[in-house]
Amino acid sequence: xxxxxxxxxxxxxxxxxxxxxxxxxxxxxxxxxxxxxxxxxxxxxxxxxxxxxxxxxxxxxxxxxxxxxxxxxxxxxxxxxxxxxxxxxxxxxxxxxxxxxxxxxxxxxxxxxxxxxxxxxxxxxxxxxxxxxxxxxxxxxxxxxxxxxxxxxxxxxxxxxxxxxxxxxxxxxxxxxxxxxxxxxxxxxxxxxxxxxxxxxxxxxxxxxxxxxxxxxxxxxxxxxxxxxxxxxxxxxxxxxxxxxxxxxxxxxxxxxxxxxxxxxxxxxxxxxxxxxxxxxxxxxxxxxxxxxxxxxxxxxxxxxxxxxxxxxxxxxxxxxxxxxxxxxxxxxxxxxxx
Amino acid sequence: xxxxxxxxxxxxxxxxxxxxxxxxxxxxxxxxxxxxxxxxxxxxxxxxxxxxxxxxxxxxxxxxxxxxxxxxxxxxxxxxxxxxxxxxxxxxxxxxxxxxxxxxxxxxxxxxxxxxxxxxxxxxxxxxxxxxxxxxxxxxxxxxxxxxxxxxxxxxxxxxxxxxxxxxxxxxxxxxxxxxxxxxxxxxxxxxxxxxxxxxxxxxxxxxxxxxxxxxxxxxxxxxxxxxxxxxxxxxxxxxxxxxxxxxxxxxxxxxxxxxxxxxxxxxxxxxxxxxxxxxxxxxxxxxxxxxxxxxxxxxxxxxxxxxxxxxxxxxxxxxxxxxxxxxxxxxxxxxxxxxxxxxxxxxxxxxxxxxxxxxxxxxxxxxxxxxxxxxxxxxxxxxxxxxxxxxxxxxxxxxxxxxxxxxxxxxxxxxxxxxxxxxxxxxxxxxxxxxxxxxxxxxxxxxxxxxxxx
Numbered sequence: 001x002x003x004x005x006x007x008x009x010x011x012x013x014x015x016x017x018x019x020x021x022x023x024x025x026x027x028x029x030x031x032x033x034x035x036x037x038x039x040x041x042x043x044x045x046x047x048x049x050x051x052x053x054x055x056x057x058x059x060x061x062x063x064x065x066x067x068x069x070x071x072x073x074x075x076x077x078x079x080x081x082x083x084x085x086x087x088x089x090x091x092x093x094x095x096x097x098x099x100x101x102x103x104x105x106x107x108x109x110x111x112x113x114x115x116x117x118x119x120x121x122x123x124x125x126x127x128x129x130x131x132x133x134x135x136x137x138x139x140x141x142x143x144x145x146x147x148x149x150x151x152x153x154x155x156x157x158x159x160x161x162x163x164x165x166x167x168x169x170x171x172x173x174x175x176x177x178x179x180x181x182x183x184x185x186x187x188x189x190x191x192x193x194x195x196x197x198x199x200x201x202x203x204x205x206x207x208x209x210x211x212x213x214x215x216x217x218x219x220x221x222x223x224x225x226x227x228x229x230x231x232x233x234x235x236x237x238x239x240x241x242x243x244x245x246x247x248x249x250x251x252x253x254x255x256x257x258x259x260x261x262x263x264x265x266x267x268x269x270x271x272x273x274x275x276x277x278x279x280x281x282x283x284x285x286x287x288x289x290x291x292x293x294x295x296x297x298x299x300x301x302x303x304x305x306x307x308x309x310x311x312x313x314x315x316x317x318x319x320x321x322x323x324x325x326x327x328x329x330x331x332x333x334x335x336x337x338x339x
Numbered sequence: 340x341x342x343x344x345x346x347x348x349x350x351x352x353x354x355x356x357x358x359x360x361x362x363x364x365x366x367x368x369x370x371x372x373x374x375x376x377x378x379x380x381x382x383x384x385x386x387x388x389x390x391x392x393x394x395x396x397x398x399x400x401x402x403x404x405x406x407x408x409x410x411x412x413x414x415x416x417x418x419x420x421x422x423x424x425x426x427x428x429x430x431x432x433x434x435x436x437x438x439x440x441x442x443x444x445x446x447x448x449x450x451x452x453x454x455x456x457x458x459x460x461x462x463x464x465x466x467x468x469x470x471x472x473x474x475x476x477x478x479x480x481x482x483x484x485x486x487x488x489x490x491x492x493x494x495x496x497x498x499x500x501x502x503x504x505x506x507x508x509x510x511x512x513x514x515x516x517x518x519x520x521x522x523x524x525x526x527x528x529x530x531x532x533x534x535x536x537x538x539x540x541x542x543x544x545x546x547x548x549x550x551x552x553x554x555x556x557x558x559x560x561x562x563x564x565x566x567x568x569x570x571x572x573x574x575x576x577x578x579x580x581x582x583x584x585x586x587x588x589x590x591x592x593x594x595x596x597x598x599x600x601x602x603x604x605x606x607x608x609x610x611x612x613x614x615x616x617x618x619x620x621x622x623x624x625x626x627x628x629x630x631x632x633x634x635x636x637x638x639x640x641x642x643x644x645x646x647x648x649x650x651x652x653x654x655x656x657x658x659x660x661x662x663x664x665x666x667x668x669x670x671x672x673x674x675x676x677x678x679x680x681x682x683x684x685x686x687x688x689x690x691x692x693x694x695x696x697x698x699x700x701x702x703x704x705x706x707x708x709x710x711x712x713x714x715x716x717x718x719x720x721x722x723x724x725x726x727x728x729x730x731x732x733x734x735x736x737x738x739x740x741x742x743x744x745x746x747x748x749x750x751x752x753x754x755x756x757x758x759x760x761x762x763x764x765x766x767x768x769x770x771x772x773x774x775x776x777x778x779x780x781x782x783x784x785x786x787x788x789x790x791x792x793x794x
Contacts, residue, residue, distance in 0.1 A: 112515045114773045121537075122560035122601075217514045218536055221558040226599075247485075247515065253551070254487070254512030257542075261555040291553055336554055 098193035100162070105190075108238065109183040111217050111248050117185070119214060123225045128153070132177055134207035153177045156224065156262070157233040158216045159250060161315060163191035165233060166209040167198065168312030172304055173208070176230075179223070180211040188213035217250060220258050227264040231305065234271040236315035239278040251282045253289060260291035263333040268295060272309045272328045274319040279327025292331040300330055378759070378766040379425035379443065380627075380675035381691030381705045386452065387435040389682050392735070394743045395426040396703045397693040400440055402455070403739045410742040411455050415448075419460030422446060425693035428481075432472025433523075437493070439479050441467035447481050449493070461491060461507055469521035469532075478548060480510070480530060482518035487511075488532055490548055510552045511542050517771065519566055524596065525573045525580050525633075529556055531596065533566035535771045539584055541596045557599030564588040565771040568628050571596075572635035574655050581655065583638060585626030587772060591640055593653060593660050603660035607640055607649055610662045625767070630679040630686060637713045639686055641674045643764050648674065648688070648710075650725070666725060668708060671753050673760040685734070686710040686725070689743075692759030702745040706756055709733045 120126040128150065129136030135151055155173070157165050160180025169178060182188045191211040198206040214223070237250045246252070251271060259269060269292065271282045286292045300306045310316040310326050319326060381396040391411065394401045400422070402411045415421050424444035431438050431452070441447040447461040447470060465483035472479050479491045489507045516534040523530055523544065530552060533539045539559035542552045564587030573580035582596040589608025592601055608623025624643040631638050638651040647667035653660050668674075674688035691705030712726040730740055730747075741747035 116775070121563065218516070221538065222560060226555075226557065252512075254509070255514060257511060257553045257555055258514075260553065261558075289553065290550075 097197045098190050100190060103186045103190040105187050106184055111183060111215055111250075115215055115218070117213050119219050120222050123221075123223060123228070126223055128177070131179070131210035131212075132207060134204075135177065151177055152228055153179045153224065154229060155179070155231045155233070156181060156216075156229050157235070158220075159183070159234065159237055160191060160211060161187060161236075161313065163194055163209075163211060164313040164316070165235060165308060166191070166211070167194070167206070168308045169305065170206050170209045172308075174205075176208060178209045180209070181214050181216040181223075182211060183213070183215055185213050217255060220262055224262040226261055227267075229262050230264055230267045232259055232263060232267070232269045233309075234269070234282070235309060235313050236273055236319075237271075237278070239273065239275040241277065246281075249278070249281065251285050253285050256285060256289045256292065260289070260333055265333055265335050267333045269331050269333070270305065270309055270328075271330070272316070272326055274315075274324045274326050276325070276327055279329065283327075283329040286329055286331040290336055291333060293334045295330045295332050303330075306330065377425070377443070377693075377770070378762040379427055379693040380763045380767075381689050381693070381703075381759075382426065382429050382676040383678050383687050383689040383707070384429045384431055384438075385678045385680050385687060386431050387433055387681065389680050390435065391452065392687065392739070392743065393429060393431075393438060394689055394691075394705055394707070395429045395440060395442075396691045396705050396745075397425055398422040398442070398444065399703065400426065400429070401743045401745075403735055403742050405735055405739075408735060408738065410738070413450060414454070414456045416457035416460045419448075419457070420444075420446060420462075422448065427466075427468055428470040428521075430470050430472055432476050433474040434472075434476035436476045437472055437479070439470045439472055439481070441470040441481050443467075447479070447491075449479055449491075459491070459493075461489075463489065463507075469518050471521040471523055471530075473523050473544070474525075474527045480521055480523075482521045482532060484517045486513035486516045486518055486534060488513075488518065488521065488530070488552075492549055508549050508551070510548060511540075513538075513540065519771070520568055522569065522571065524571055524582075528579075529596070531569065531571075531582065533569055533584065535565035535773075537562045537564060537566065537586070539566055539569060539582070539594070539596075541582075541599070557596060559584065559592075559594045559596060559599050559601070561592055561594075561601040561604070562586040562588055562590065564625070567626055567767075567771070570629050570631040572631045572638075573633060574635045577655065581635065581653075583629055583631050583653075585629040585640060587625040589623035589625060589642070591626060591629065591638075591651060591660065593658065602658040603653070605651055605660040605662065607642060607651070607662065611642060611645060611649055611665055624764075627675065627767070628677050630677050632679055632684065632713075633681055637679060637684065637686075639677060639679065641677055641688075643767070644673065644760075646670060646672050648677070648686070650713075664724070666710070666727075668727060671757040671760075672706065672708065673757070674708070675760065675763055683734075684711065684713050685728075686713070690756055690760060692763050694762075704745045704756060705743065706753075707733070707740060707743055 154176045155169065155178040157178065157180045160166055160182050163180055166178055166180050180191060182191065188211055195206060195209055195211065234250055238248070240246060240248045263269065269286070273279045273282065287294070309328060310320065381394060383392070383394050385392050390406045391402060391404050400413060402413060404411045422440065422442065422444055424442055426440050426442035428442065429438065429440045436452060438450040438452055439447060440450070443466045445463045445466055447463060447467055448457050449459045450456065451458050463481065463483055465485050467481050468484050470479065470481040477493055479493060480488055482488045487509045488511045490510045491507045513532060513534045513536065516536040518532050518534050520533045527544055529541050530544045531539060531541050537560070541556040541559065543554040543556050545552055559582065562584065566584055566586045569582055569584035571580050571582055579597050582594040583591060584594065585591050589606065591605045591607050593603040594600065595602055607626060624645070626640055627643050628641040635653055635655060638653060640649045640651060642649060647665060649662055650664040650666060651660055652663035673690055675690050675692070677686055677688045679686050686709065688708045688710070689705050691703060709728045710725050711728060731737065733739060737747055
């Protein structure tokens with residue numbers, strides 16, 4: 001999922017990384033004073049202010065607010081992960097799950113920037129066999145079973161974050177290819193490692209999920225053909241409170257056109273957030289869009305995916321832990337009716 | 340001091356591109372402080388029934404009435420501001436009732452072509468990069484540098500007076516990418532928009548477009564750099580027509596725009612590369628402009644730094660696209676914009692730029708050339724070239740040239756014009772090509788990053 005600014009639920013989470021990472025770095029490599037300061041306070045200024053951590057005296061980092069929070073939080077986050085992926089078992093075998101502490105995640109990545117990562121020129125250029133080798137054994141030429149058309153990605157998790165939803169969905173739809181898209185490279189790297197470890201420790205499972213580092217707001221049509229997807233997920237996206245930054249929101253009237261293009265008619269778009277303002281925004285964008293119609297509540301109760309929205313992702317678990325409220329909007333891609 | 344260190348330290352791999360984006364927003368270029376600012380190319384457009392020719396250079400619109408063989412002065416909207424910065428796009432719709440002009444001053448002006456009054460001025464929020472008029476003449480669409488396409492409705496009331504629906508509405512958006520061209524497809528079924536993120540989007544133009552154009556027909560994906568120009572062609576016996584596009588990757592591509600399928604690619608730059616360019620190029624030069632006759636028999640392509648044009652031949656049935664002929668013009672003539680008149684099959688070319696630091700004259704010079712004698716069968720160019728008309732053979736003759744060029748005899752300014760072509764080239768590169776930082780530079784930026792993996 002995309003991460004975000006300004007929600008109280010999120011800060012303890014980042015502090016885990018800050019302290020875990022800086023402490024060993026200081027012990028191992030004595031770096032010049034300026035660097036020490038920088039590496040000790042890596043998050044942007046506004047974050048530091050929000051957490052009430054003073055800028056001065058960076059070297060003097062005796063256990064403070066940050067460290068205590070971290071020690072309280074660490075076991076929980078491990079529990080959260082193992083609940084999804086049977087961590088203990090995984091570790092005993094060859095596939096070791098990656099540890100988040102080694103993947104320093106930034107809270108944000110600028111979605112407006114020009115990107116330097118490789119992007120497929122067109123959907124035909126997207127190499128499925130590289131992402132899902134189990135479904136595309138070498139020599140089959142991209143055709144998995146006889147003369148059937150090659151399997152395509154059907155679910156997209158936009159802003160997949162640490163991949164909790166993918167891991168949760170994978171056993172529910174073992175034959176459906178799913179792709180997570182995440183803009184932050186460290187997080188993508190983590191998810192990649194996580195999936196590989198899960199595959200190694202559970203042979204034959206988790207073969208249908210993969211992740212790419214990309215900017216889905218810019219390059220979605222480079223990955224998916226028209227009507228290729230049956231489900232799209234936007235879980236806990238970055239809220240971007242300022243009006244000036246609303247154009248950075250992942251759900252917007254204009255981007256919905258592109259999502260409607262990638263979704264097949266009848267395909268479903270799932271959105272959830274813990275920020276009421278953003279929840280209202282996403283709902284009204286979807287409501288006003290002529291190509292989307294609300295999915296009735298009764299149908300949602302029967303949909304096994306809906307339960308995962310708030311429980312499978314790391315962000316959702318955090319919200320639940322803090323007793324936060326979530327706002328959900330699930331809409332179906334409909335055919336346009338010309339008046 | 341401390342602040343500076345902070346910024347650098349935050350500028351890890353993921354934060355670093357933020358600076359670049361800011362540059363895109365301002366239309367400025369980071370670290371290229373030595374650049375002499377933005378330069379817009381001179382543009383040319385012709386009335387669909389060849390009643391008039393218009394040249395835009397800088398903030399100036401120069402107009403010549405071909406029918407009456409006289410120059411025309413535009414009567415600006417007294418209530419609205421006038422163009423004050425470079426005009427980036429001019430367009431007569433297919434109906435020829437209006438001319439739209441728009442540019443860096445964030446103004447879109449709609450001129451009525453019978454009286455040459457400005458009937459409406461739109462003040463946009465952002466700089467306008469492309470403008471188009473629907474075939475019916477009922478809508479004006481314009482695109483800004485943030486990738487949003489806006490629509491303005493024009494309605495005729497009973498007294499045949501054009502009434503303007505004052506409200507402009509955003510109808511579609513490319514996600515924060517500069518839109519380079521905007522065009523309606525034949526029969527106004529689709530609106531096509533090209534951007535610097537390598538793509539062309541074909542959107543269904545609905546019956547009630549002011550409610551937004553939400554249904555995407557296709558994306559034409561295949562270019563490997565910004566798409567600079569495109570044009571529709573509808574050969575006889577073909578239901579929907581085809582789309583040609585030119586790009587910064589130095590290719591011209593042929594598309595079935597209904598499905599977004601790439602039908603043919605012509606590596607124009609590489610094919611023409613054997614002819615020497617001015618100076619050394621890193622890679623092949625971008626395609627800057629493209630003109631296609633409505634039946635697709637004439638395809639003229641302008642390439643940066645090529646003195647002349649390239650004619651392509653296209654086999655629509657067997658899906659081939661190849662270079663038929665390279666027509667070279669005199670030294671130092673690099674067309675910045677071209678237009679093909681559909682009636683007489685003349686190709687009008689202009690060279691010029693919006694600001695020239697070296698220029699002495701008060702009026703911005705441009706240079707106009709006209710080419711005629713195209714063959715119906717493009718494979719038949721052997722032996723007979725299209726003819727570049729001498730100045731006195733140009734329709735409108737001396738009068739037209741002195742009006743549109745700024746002065747009749749611009750030979751003196753040729754060096755300045757060549758400088759203009761170079762400036763346009765640099766400016767286009769700065770605006771549209773994605774910046775790749777040198778390894779050393781990226782390493783330097785990463786030196787202070789703090790999201791390194793510790794193992």
